[in-house]
Amino acid sequence: MSVETGFAVVGLGMGKHHCKAIDSAPNATLVAVCDVDEERLAAASHEFGCQTYKEIDDLLANDDVEVVNVATPSGSHTDIGLKVAAAGKHMIVEKPADITVARIDELIAAIDAAGVKAAGIFQSRLDPLNIEIRDAVQGGRLGRMIGVHGHLPWYRKQSYYEGAHGSWKGTWAMDGGGSLMNQGVHTVDLLQWIAGRVTSVMGMFGVFDHEIEAEDQSVAILRFESGALGTLYTTTCAFPGRDQRITMYGSEGSFVKREGALESWKLLGDEDGEQEQDMLGRFGDKKVEKGSGAADPMAVSFDGHTQIIMDMVEAVQQEREPMISLHSAKHAVEIINAIYESGRTGRAVEIAG
Numbered sequence: 001m002s003v004e005t006g007f008a009v010v011g012l013g014m015g016k017h018h019c020k021a022i023d024s025a026p027n028a029t030l031v032a033v034c035d036v037d038e039e040r041l042a043a044a045s046h047e048f049g050c051q052t053y054k055e056i057d058d059l060l061a062n063d064d065v066e067v068v069n070v071a072t073p074s075g076s077h078t079d080i081g082l083k084v085a086a087a088g089k090h091m092i093v094e095k096p097a098d099i100t101v102a103r104i105d106e107l108i109a110a111i112d113a114a115g116v117k118a119a120g121i122f123q124s125r126l127d128p129l130n131i132e133i134r135d136a137v138q139g140g141r142l143g144r145m146i147g148v149h150g151h152l153p154w155y156r157k158q159s160y161y162e163g164a165h166g167s168w169k170g171t172w173a174m175d176g177g178g179s180l181m182n183q184g185v186h187t188v189d190l191l192q193w194i195a196g197r198v199t200s201v202m203g204m205f206g207v208f209d210h211e212i213e214a215e216d217q218s219v220a221i222l223r224f225e226s227g228a229l230g231t232l233y234t235t236t237c238a239f240p241g242r243d244q245r246i247t248m249y250g251s252e253g254s255f256v257k258r259e260g261a262l263e264s265w266k267l268l269g270d271e272d273g274e275q276e277q278d279m280l281g282r283f284g285d286k287k288v289e290k291g292s293g294a295a296d297p298m299a300v301s302f303d304g305h306t307q308i309i310m311d312m313v314e315a316v317q318q319e320r321e322p323m324i325s326l327h328s329a330k331h332a333v334e335i336i337n338a339i340y341e342s343g344r345t346g347r348a349v350e351i352a353g
């Protein structure tokens with residue numbers, strides 16, 4: 001087998017970041033791209049010099065393609081993924097893996113039956129600060145977790161929701177929601193990835209400042225399996241778009257994080273502030289370049305995507321599972337849909353373990 005793994009990208013919005021990430025990943029070759037939009041296809045062909053396909057079925061007949069990156073509208077991920085699995089190819093699926101747990105389960109079953117590999121995309125899990133925070137929380141360094149909070153006051157213009165590539169956004173059928181499912185899913189995933197499973201939620205949501213179907217603002221109360229309580233806020237109405245903020249409070253420590261940077265790190269037993277200085281020295285505002293989608297949907301660094309692609313190359317070559325499984329990418333979607341259900345019914349919604 002060649003040391004190069006052949007990739008294809010389906011969907012050339014966010015998918016263009018995938019193309020760049022594949023280009024920059026060692027042992028990965030961008031063989032082909034696919035999009036139903038001919039203009040986007042021509043632009044990608046010009047930029048990346050790869051083969052182009054308008055039809056996914058034609059792309060899947062290309063034997064040089066071993067891995068397909070699925071970056072089409074969220075509610076189409078399973079439909080495309082089922083075809084990819086049936087063709088015996090591996091896949092990397094953009095967030096959210098799909099918009100319901102039932103559809104993600106359908107995709108996982110097809111992947112298992114075909115014996116192919118699949119990775120989800122939650123690039124925040126690759127951020128060294130988030131890894132360090134998770135190790136500290138799960139290692140008990142913050143004591144018993146009390147409060148787990150995520151705040152995402154972002155801004156999107158109305159035009160973001162319009163046109164050929166905007167009109168699926170903020171719809172129930174293809175986006176599975178709005179500010180919570182599309183933008184907020186990274187924050188929800190981080191909270192549960194760091195602080196553990198969520199067992200029940202109460203939520204409210206609505207449309208406040210856009211002409212869209214689903215929602216552009218949501219608030220929720222979360223109960224974690226650990227016993228901690230949490231709050232979650234998402235919007236795309238907060239002009240001009242402010243930073244994501246994650247705060248967690250434990251019986252022996254707490255931290256405040258703004259976008260990619262740590263603002264505060266306090267631990268009982270760190271009276272001389274040595275550990276705080278170490279953390280702020282490595283992850284404080286001045287040390288970290290903050291990539292933020294607060295106002296710009298495409299301001300996503302492709303470093304995380306590159307790592308996910310490199311991991312898939314290794315997973316294929318070493319015949320192991322990728323680091324972000326679709327199974328692990330599912331709980332965020334489960335939490336979000338429970339919040340929507342709570343908002344619709346006015347009742348707390350339990351999430352079965």
Ligand SMILES: NC(=O)c1ccc[n+]([C@@H]2O[C@H](COP(=O)([O-])OP(=O)(O)OC[C@H]3O[C@@H](n4cnc5c(N)ncnc54)[C@H](O)[C@@H]3O)[C@@H](O)[C@H]2O)c1
Pocket residue numbers: 010011012013014015034035036037040054056071072073074076094095096121123164165166182297300
């Ligand atoms: N990881 C991140 O931070 C991040 C950021 C932005 C978007 N995303 C995700 O990427 C996905 C795409 O979002 P986007 O903003 O790029 O949307 P987009 O509408 O700009 O791009 C989707 C592309 O898919 C193409 N397409 C649709 N159906 C197709 C089909 N059947 N075959 C081939 N091409 C098809 C469209 O023509 C379009 O060019 C979504 O799931 C979104 O949640 C992830």
